Amino acid sequence: MDFFSSENLDSLNKIYRINLVNSITGYKSANLIGSISNKGAENLAIFSSITHLGSNPALLSLFVRPNVVPRNTYKNIKEKKVFTVNHISKEKIDDAHHTSAKYDENISEFDKTNFQPEYKENWGAPFVKDSAVQLGCKYVDEYYIKENGCSMIVASIEIIFIRKGLLQNDGWVDLSKGDIITINGLDAYALPETVKRLKYARPK
Numbered sequence: 001m002d003f004f005s006s007e008n009l010d011s012l013n014k015i016y017r018i019n020l021v022n023s024i025t026g027y028k029s030a031n032l033i034g035s036i037s038n039k040g041a042e043n044l045a046i047f048s049s050i051t052h053l054g055s056n057p058a059l060l061s062l063f064v065r066p067n068v069v070p071r072n073t074y075k076n077i078k079e080k081k082v083f084t085v086n087h088i089s090k091e092k093i094d095d096a097h098h099t100s101a102k103y104d105e106n107i108s109e110f111d112k113t114n115f116q117p118e119y120k121e122n123w124g125a126p127f128v129k130d131s132a133v134q135l136g137c138k139y140v141d142e143y144y145i146k147e148n149g150c151s152m153i154v155a156s157i158e159i160i161f162i163r164k165g166l167l168q169n170d171g172w173v174d175l176s177k178g179d180i181i182t183i184n185g186l187d188a189y190a191l192p193e194t195v196k197r198l199k200y201a202r203p204k
């Protein structure tokens with residue numbers, strides 16, 4: 001097997017280490033965060049750190065990188081207290097990846113890609129039109145991670161839109177029916193296949 005110790009990691013080339021450490025924890029969710037500033041500047045950015053935090057109340061979390069450069073998504077979330085989470089489908093991978101480019105806050109990624117903003121249910125942030133799963137989220141709290149300067153944002157899921165055909169009778173959402181992709185590392189996009197669903201596990 002290939003082997004690394006923490007001493008090895010420290011001596012690795014920067015890009016190699018980024019690729020290695022970003023991929024070893026497994027496949028991650030792929031989402032576009034839609035937000036808007038107080039001045040009305042829309043923003044769209046890909047995030048792979050959005051995770052389910054709890055179902056009652058319905059919460060999710062995401063990690064924002066250190067504020068050493070302008071972070072438009074973070075700034076907008078703090079200003080407006082609302083944002084959207086939108087799933088990415090197979091045919092939108094290139095545009096989704098492009099939203100990670102560092103654009104000035106006055107330039108909207110909606111104008112630099114084929115994604116279109118969609119406003120509905122009076123939600124104060126743009127959804128991504130035609131995304132199979134769209135969540136309207138509200139900022140709840142923030143936890144600074146002193147070890148690396150990142151921040152964990154906790155948000156409540158306030159409104160949910162799911163494309164017809166994905167929602168199953170028991171509430172489970174079959175993401176594979178929307179060709180929704182996942183991320184391996186920082187630049188490899190994969191299309192998962194459901195192998196099976198199992199019953200709630202109980203001790204034998």
Ligand SMILES: Cc1cc2nc3c(=O)[nH]c(=O)nc-3n(C[C@H](O)[C@H](O)[C@H](O)COP(=O)(O)O)c2cc1C
Pocket residue numbers: 043044045046047048049050063064065070071072073074097099100101102103183185186187
């Ligand atoms: C696949 C992928 C996943 C990413 N995930 C995150 C993430 O979880 N948190 C983060 O702060 N940045 C993440 N980024 C970087 C942001 O997309 C990038 O910094 C973007 O420019 C942020 O835009 P903003 O300044 O408009 O918020 C990711 C980039 C890529 C390509």
